[in-house]
Amino acid sequence: MTEQNFTPRVFSGIKPSGGLTMGNYLGAIKRFVDMQGGQFETIYCVVDLHAITVWQDPAELKNATREVAAGYLASGIDPEQSILFNQAQVAEHAELGWIFNCVARVGWMNRMTQFKDKAGQGKAAEKASLGLYAYPSLMAADILLYHATHVPVGEDQKQHVELTRDIAKKFNHDFKTDFFPETVPVIEGPAMRVMNLRDGSKKMSKSGESDMERINMTDDADTIAKKFKKAKSDADALPETVEGLADRPEARNLVNIYAALNDQTNEQVLAEFGGEGWGKFKPALADLAVTKLAPISTEMKRLMDDPAEIDRILSRGADRAREIAQPILKQTYDIVGLLRS
Numbered sequence: 001m002t003e004q005n006f007t008p009r010v011f012s013g014i015k016p017s018g019g020l021t022m023g024n025y026l027g028a029i030k031r032f033v034d035m036q037g038g039q040f041e042t043i044y045c046v047v048d049l050h051a052i053t054v055w056q057d058p059a060e061l062k063n064a065t066r067e068v069a070a071g072y073l074a075s076g077i078d079p080e081q082s083i084l085f086n087q088a089q090v091a092e093h094a095e096l097g098w099i100f101n102c103v104a105r106v107g108w109m110n111r112m113t114q115f116k117d118k119a120g121q122g123k124a125a126e127k128a129s130l131g132l133y134a135y136p137s138l139m140a141a142d143i144l145l146y147h148a149t150h151v152p153v154g155e156d157q158k159q160h161v162e163l164t165r166d167i168a169k170k171f172n173h174d175f176k177t178d179f180f181p182e183t184v185p186v187i188e189g190p191a192m193r194v195m196n197l198r199d200g201s202k203k204m205s206k207s208g209e210s211d212m213e214r215i216n217m218t219d220d221a222d223t224i225a226k227k228f229k230k231a232k233s234d235a236d237a238l239p240e241t242v243e244g245l246a247d248r249p250e251a252r253n254l255v256n257i258y259a260a261l262n263d264q265t266n267e268q269v270l271a272e273f274g275g276e277g278w279g280k281f282k283p284a285l286a287d288l289a290v291t292k293l294a295p296i297s298t299e300m301k302r303l304m305d306d307p308a309e310i311d312r313i314l315s316r317g318a319d320r321a322r323e324i325a326q327p328i329l330k331q332t333y334d335i336v337g338l339l340r341s
Contacts, residue, residue: 004178004179004181006147006149006181007041007147007149008039008040008041008149008150009040009041009042009043009146009147009148009149009150010032010035010040010041010042010043010148010149010150010151010152010186011043011044011045011142011143011146011148011151012028012032012044012045012151012152012153013044013045013046013047013050013087013142014028014029014045014046014047014068014071014072015046015047015048015050015051015068016046016047016048016051016061016064016065016067016068016086017051017054017056017064017206018064018206018207019064019067019206019216019217019218020067020068020071020206020216020217020218021194021204021205021206021214021215021216021217022194022204022214022215022216022217022257022289022293023193023194023203023204023205023214024071024217025071025075025217025293025296026194026257026260026261027154027193027194028152028154029071029072029075029077030075030260031152031186032044032072032075032077032082032152033075033076033077035152036077036078036081036082037078037081040149040150042081042082042083043082043083043146043148043321043324044072044077044082044083044084045084045085045086045087045142045321046065046068046069046072046085046086046087046314047086047087047139047142048061048065048086048087048088049087049088049093049094049138050087050135050138050139051064051065052131053129053131053132053135054118054129054132065086066304066307066310066311067218067300067304069084069086069303069310069313069314070299070300070303070304070310071217071296071300072084073299073303073310073313074295074296074297074299074300074303075296079313079316079317083317083320083321083324084313084314084317085314085315085317085318085320085321086314086318087142089314089315089318089321090145090318090321090322090325092145092322092325092326092328092329093138093141093142093145093325094138094141095329096141096144096145096329096332097137097138097140097141097142099141099332099336100137100138100140100141100144100167100171101134101137103137103167103170103171103174104136104137104140104163104166104167104170108136108163108166109133109134109136109137112136112159112160112163113159114136114156114159114160115128115132115133115136118132136160136163137163137167139160139163139164140160140163140164140167140168143161143164143183144164144167144168144180144181144183145324145325145328145329146321146324146325146328147180147181147328148181148183149181149183149184150183150184150185150186151164151183151184151185151186152185152186152187153185153186153187154187154193155187155193156193156203157185158185158187161183161184161185162185164183165182165183167180168180168181168182168183169182175335175336177335179331179332179335194253194256194257194260195249195250195253195256196208196213196214196253197212197213197214197215197227197228197230197231197232197253198210198212198213198231198232199213199232199249199250200232200248200249200250200251200252200253201249212227212230214227215227215228215289215293217293217296217297217300218297218300218301219293219297220294220297220298221290221294224286224289224290224293224294224297225286225287225289225290228254228282228285228286228289229282229283229286231250231254231282232250233250233251233254233278233282234248234250234251236248236251237275237276237277237278238251238255238270238273238274238275238276238277238278238281239251239270239274240270240274240275241267241270241274242266242267242270244270245266254281254282254285255269255270255273257285257289258281258284258285258288261288261289261292261293262288
């Protein structure tokens with residue numbers, strides 16, 4: 001078989017469920033912005049088909065989809081440089097997802113940790129939707145529908161990219177082709193996993209009990225500053241080396257956040273603040289966060305006040321996405337032997 005030369009292309013997406021947090025921004029969107037306009041063709045998606053693996057209020061889902069799109073745009077995703085759309089407008093995702101359901105093995109799905117985390121065990125898992133169980137193969141279709149060569153992900157999503165690689169390899173092996181690339185996960189930088197501001201052992205979540213646990217991307221400047229100043233820390237001064245953060249989850253989280261917001265390494269942050277108390281560091285972190293995040297929340301509000309403009313951008317992005325997706329899906333059908341007149 002002839003080896004393909006794949007266009008360097010990035011694909012990634014965010015699920016519209018419950019609102020964006022700073023974790024989405026630092027762990028995903030900021031990295032998406034950094035990758036556009038460089039060596040990669042960049043395709044970014046609001047993965048609304050993934051959201052309905054659990055029940056969603058229809059009106060709230062539409063609003064949440066627009067909010068994620070607003071978050072992308074307000075953070076610096078340029079719909080001219082990148083392709084931006086919502087998944088449901090490109091039916092090829094679901095079509096390739098079915099083919100990959102038939103390529104993936106049940107044993108592979110049984111190893112996916114996120115289903116166990118979300119559905120529970122035993123009787124509880126039996127009540128989960130089939131979509132929640134099978135959605136990793138749809139995620140593989142999201143990526144491979146564009147022959148994406150790279151996917152920026154957090155550490156907790158690496159398993160999904162590994163599954164995508166397994167599906168690509170099995171498809172290529174079964175049909176004696178080299179059609180799908182073995183996508184590379186891109187995991188780099190501080191704050192790839194932003195933790196709870198009240199408990200540094202837990203991931204920052206949209207569904208946490210207290211709003212003080214997280215920075216919402218719609219929070220205004222005063223709220224952002226207040227949350228950081230009240231974030232949980234510990235009794236000791238900041239260490240002078242990264243090793244000193246090892247058993248201090250809250251301190252490590254706040255240093256990670258500062259580093260990610262300021263495009264620094266943790267070593268550079270500690271070179272400036274090592275030996276200092278929280279009375280100096282937390283106000284500096286609050287000021288930095290307000291400088292970086294408040295303009296985004298202001299722009300998101302402006303965009304959300306004009307939903308027709310968001311819809312126009314997503315529709316145009318879907319047209320551009322289909323220009324890439326349709327030929328790849330057509331070739332997939334031909335390889336599999338599915339008759340299309």
